[in-house]
Amino acid sequence: MDFANNPSFIRQGPHPAVRLALCVLLSIALLIGDSRYGLMEHVREALSVALYPVQRAVNVPFAGARHVIDFFTAQAELKTENDTLKSQRLQMSAQLARLATVEREYRELRQLNELKSSRAEGGQLAEVLYTGRDPFSYKLIIDKGADAQISPGQPVIDSQGLIGQVTRVQPLTAEVTLIIDKNHMVPVMIERTGARAILYGYGGGVEVRYLPNHADVQEKDLLVTSGIDDLYPAGLPVARIGKIERNTGAAFARLSTSVVGGVQESRFVLVLNPKQHVPAAPPPPPDAAPPRRTE
Structure with missing residues (x-):
């Protein structure tokens, strides 16, 4: 194995087990300090501010895809709702026309019934x-x-x-x-x-x-x-x-x-009903006799 390019600290530093122990102790100290005294709160806030643009940049494609999907879904729903409303409007127009016809016929029948009862001949x-x-x-x-x-x-x-x-x-x-x-x-x-x-x-x-x-x-x-x-x-x-x-x-x-x-x-x-008891027309008068010629 070539150690020529390794840093001198790695080549000449403490033993790996010592370094592991130090890292573990440092981690435990940071955990205890953060949980008891909030030592890492400011660090986290600074990191969140620094990483926010990266998060936004990463979420842009997903947000755009979601907006496109929502747009087409809304268009499809609007088209379906519009077609349903048009169909309902046509049905209501037909029902209204039938209702107007029925109302006119009812009014006409009512007037005829009143007229029938008022006419003596029936x-x-x-x-x-x-x-x-x-x-x-x-x-x-x-x-x-x-x-x-x-x-x-x-x-x-x-x-x-x-x-x-x-x-x-x-x-x-x-x-x-x-x-x-x-x-x-x-x-x-x-x-x-x-x-x-x-x-x-x-x-x-x-x-x-x-x-x-x-x-x-x-x-x-x-x-x-x-x-x-x-x-x-x-x-x-x-x-x-x-x-x-x-x-x-x-x-x-x-x-x-x-x-x-x-x-x-x-x-x-x-x-x-036809008229009742209509007298017959009088017969035509008889032809007048021609005048007699006198001499």
Whole structure:
């Protein structure tokens, strides 16, 4: 073994056993002094201050990795929570829409029930199943038919007013022609004055034709059924007068009208019972005999 490079103290110092004993005694003295008198407290504080930058430098990679992991974990949690909230918002929106529809239908049914109890002729509640297949006619199919004693000609109303008339009956369903159909006519009168007129459907709306230019009619006048026929009871709201055009060179006034009933909106309708004990129309007068020729 080469001892040429060893320090002289190691080559010429005390015996290793002596050095070990000295180190042990010094360690025991330091332990006793530190535990009893706190001799090493200041040394430890100085060492902790000196080693603090080293500790921070050693912990930087681990802290950075922990922050990156926390960032991605938080992003994943936020994305999951955001997706959950979006799904809940869509579900709540759908439930709110259904609730609004149910509330509207409940209000409509309640109004129809009150209207049914207030009408002397009575009627039957029916639900609109679907609209007619012909795009050029305005018809509804309801869920009451011959099984419910529905017959052609019965008026159909909603909570706002007249919407049509039963024109065809099947065993379980019935067809309702709306008043806005081009082949439909309703005898009406101006509620304010009692002046009678005929309301014609023109395919999507209604209009009053052949009303004299001098007739007493104003904007927002309400048109109700006149009851002069054997189909519609008197007093059913039908339409409201809008703009009035009077041309001095014309015999009739031009009126723009709008229906008051939900002809294309109502989900439930009331089919009024037909009039009872309507007298038959009188027979036409006999033809007059031709005058005799005198000579």
